[in-house]
Amino acid sequence: xxxxxxxxxxxxxxxxxxxxxxxxxxxxxxxxxxxxxxxxxxxxxxxxxxxxxxxxxxxxxxxxxxxxxxxxxxxxxxxxxxxxxxxxxxxxxxxxxxxxxxxxxxxxxxxxxxxxxxxxxxxxxxxxxxxxxxxxxxxxxxxxxxxxxxxxxxxxxxxxxxxxxxxxxxxxxxxxxxxxxxxxxxxxxxxxxxxxxxxxxxxxxxxx
Ligand code: TMP
Numbered sequence: 001x002x003x004x005x006x007x008x009x010x011x012x013x014x015x016x017x018x019x020x021x022x023x024x025x026x027x028x029x030x031x032x033x034x035x036x037x038x039x040x041x042x043x044x045x046x047x048x049x050x051x052x053x054x055x056x057x058x059x060x061x062x063x064x065x066x067x068x069x070x071x072x073x074x075x076x077x078x079x080x081x082x083x084x085x086x087x088x089x090x091x092x093x094x095x096x097x098x099x100x101x102x103x104x105x106x107x108x109x110x111x112x113x114x115x116x117x118x119x120x121x122x123x124x125x126x127x128x129x130x131x132x133x134x135x136x137x138x139x140x141x142x143x144x145x146x147x148x149x150x151x152x153x154x155x156x157x158x159x160x161x162x163x164x165x166x167x168x169x170x171x172x173x174x175x176x177x178x179x180x181x182x183x184x185x186x187x188x189x190x191x192x193x194x195x196x197x198x199x200x201x202x203x204x205x206x207x208x
Contacts, residue, residue, distance in 0.1 A: 003034050003206040005089045009098045012136035013164050015143035017187040022096045037087055040096040042072055044079035051075040065110040072102050077124045084128045100174050108170025109163055135175045138187045140164045
């Protein structure tokens with residue numbers, strides 16, 4: 001089916017529901033025979049999945065924040081070099097996290113200088129900028145119980161809630177700075193209602 005091959009990103013802190021929304025959207029587009037790929041960051045390609053393992057491996061939790069930052073950026077570069085060079089504007093790309101995660105987590109959360117991240121991001125991303133981003137926000141005080149239900153904990157899952165508050169505030173700042181390209185979705189509301197908002201927006205984005 002001929003549809004505009006947009007690049008869509010889902011962002012948000014852990015437990016915000018972004019992965020479920022991105023998976024549902026992917027399934028829905030596929031069901032309608034719309035050419036789509038779904039990738040995640042860090043990860044997406046075989047090499048960047050290796051970098052993901054390195055970053056998220058529990059044993060590496062003591063990596064210096066700048067090392068961390070550079071690894072997230074390295075994983076992104078591998079993702080761009082493989083997936084984006086191949087599929088950009090050929091398929092709809094749904095990405096679970098992208099460059100805003102690095103600004104939100106590494107700058108707003110960990111205090112790494114924004115200009116370093118922005119400079120490297122710009123060099124890596126080139127023309128492959130998201131057309132639209134859905135930012136899922138949650139009541140941070142409620143995510144603890146959601147995260148406790150997960151079998152596997154992420155490295156930040158162990159950080160305190162203040163860290164997540166800083167990261168989410170960072171995401172919201174980024175979104176409010178460029179309102180036409182973001183939709184902020186309150187994940188405390190009903191999932192189905194929220195997903196309808198996502199589907200409606202995507203329908204508009206992909207219609208020629
Ligand atoms: P996930 O929970 O969406 O699988 O993401 C994995 C972790 O990586 C999550 O804790 C957020 C973190 N992350 C960053 O800190 N910076 C980044 O640039 C990206 C893409 C992810």
